[in-house]
Amino acid sequence: MLLQRIQQQFIDSADLKYQCAQSLAPAVEAATNAVLASVTGGGKVLSCGNGASAAAAQHFAASFVGRYDRERPELAAFSLSADAAVLTGIANDFDVRSVYARQVRALGQAGDVLLALTTSGNSPNVLAAVEAAHERDMTVVALTGARGGQLSLLLRDTDVHICVPHDLAARILEVHHLVLHCICDGVDAQLLGLPDVFTHEQENPP
Numbered sequence: 123m124l125l126q127r128i129q130q131q132f133i134d135s136a137d138l139k140y141q142c143a144q145s146l147a148p149a150v151e152a153a154t155n156a157v158l159a160s161v162t163g164g165g166k167v168l169s170c171g172n173g174a175s176a177a178a179a180q181h182f183a184a185s186f187v188g189r190y191d192r193e194r195p196e197l198a199a200f201s202l203s204a205d206a207a208v209l210t211g212i213a214n215d216f217d218v219r220s221v222y223a224r225q226v227r228a229l230g231q232a233g234d235v236l237l238a239l240t241t242s243g244n245s246p247n248v249l250a251a252v253e254a255a256h257e258r259d260m261t262v263v264a265l266t267g268a269r270g271g272q273l274s275l276l277l278r279d280t281d282v283h284i285c286v287p288h289d290l291a292a293r294i295l296e297v298h299h300l301v302l303h304c305i306c307d308g309v310d311a312q313l314l315g316l317p318d319v320f321t322h323e324q325e326n327p328p
Contacts, residue, residue, distance in 0.1 A: 135296050138288055142297055146284055150301055153263045153282040154308035160235045160261070161186075161309070166198035168230055168260075170222045170251050171239030174295050175265075176203035179239055182302045190306035194314055200229065202251070222251035232259035240264075241294040243271020243285075252276050265301060267294030 157167055167186060169179035179201045186199035202225045203209065212221045226236060236255035240248045243266040252273060255262050262281040264273055270285045277283050286297045 135293060138286070138293050139297060139300060142286060146286070146297075146301070149282055149284045150304050151308070153284060153301075154305045154312075156261050156263055156282055157235055157237075157305055158309050158312050160233055161197045161199075162313075163233055165231070165233040165235065166200065166229075167235045167237055168200050168202055168226060168255075169237040169239070170202040170225075170248060172203075172245050172247065174291075175239035175241065175298070176201075178295065178298055178302060179237065180204055181299075182237060182306070185302075185306045186309075190303070190310055192310055192314060192317065194310060197309070202226070219246045219250050222247050223254040226251050226254035226258065226260070230255060230258040230260050234258070234260045236260050236262045238262060238264045238273070239266075239298060240271070240273060241267040241286075241291040241298075243268065243273040249273060249276060265298045267291070267298075 160167060167183070169182050170176070171179045180203060183199040183201040183204070186197040188196075202222045208225065209221050212224050216224065230236065236251060238248050238252055238255075243264075249272055252262050252264070253276065256276075256278065262277060263284070264270075264277060264281065265284050265286075266273055267286040268289050270283060274283060274285070284301055286294045288294050288297075
């Protein structure tokens with residue numbers, strides 16, 4: 123019984139990713155181009171989310187400042203959920219809704235990108251961060267699920283919305299991780315060119 127349930131989890135995840143391959147690819151391409159234009163133009167990516175989405179935001183920042191798959195120059199990215207002192211200080215002195223918005227106003231500039239992750243599209247602190255990003259003339263790349271929630275109503279024509287058509291947070295997060303990997307890979311491909319498959323496999327043995 124448990125074995126079958128585990129197998130079904132793999133199947134459901136794979137099915138959703140397969141369904142999203144064509145429908146989300148144009149938005150992922152647009153997000154990649156927006157991020158690339160920002161970091162190559164002297165800008166940066168500020169990422170945020172809650173819970174597992176915060177972990178995904180941190181993973182993205184690590185892949186940019188460090189590397190995703192291949193050696194390349196460092197790219198500017200910050201995870202707004204990584205500094206516990208800043209988060210708890212803002213939450214204590216102001217309110218939890220402000221924990222990302224105040225950081226966006228402090229660090230964000232025109233030409234930067236806010237990468238906002240929320241499976242529901244209704245996280246109050248992420249919504250506030252999007253509003254703050256717009257005040258700073260930043261582009262927003264929003265990763266949501268279901269029908270996009272309230273966040274979908276805040277986005278501008280210059281923003282990018284990647285909405286996973288599913289209601290289960292776990293499935294949405296799995297696609298979000300894949301989308302972030304696609305963005306990292308797409309930026310690397312634009313900066314470094316497409317890798318030679320044989321050489322790539324030789325340099326990164328299993």
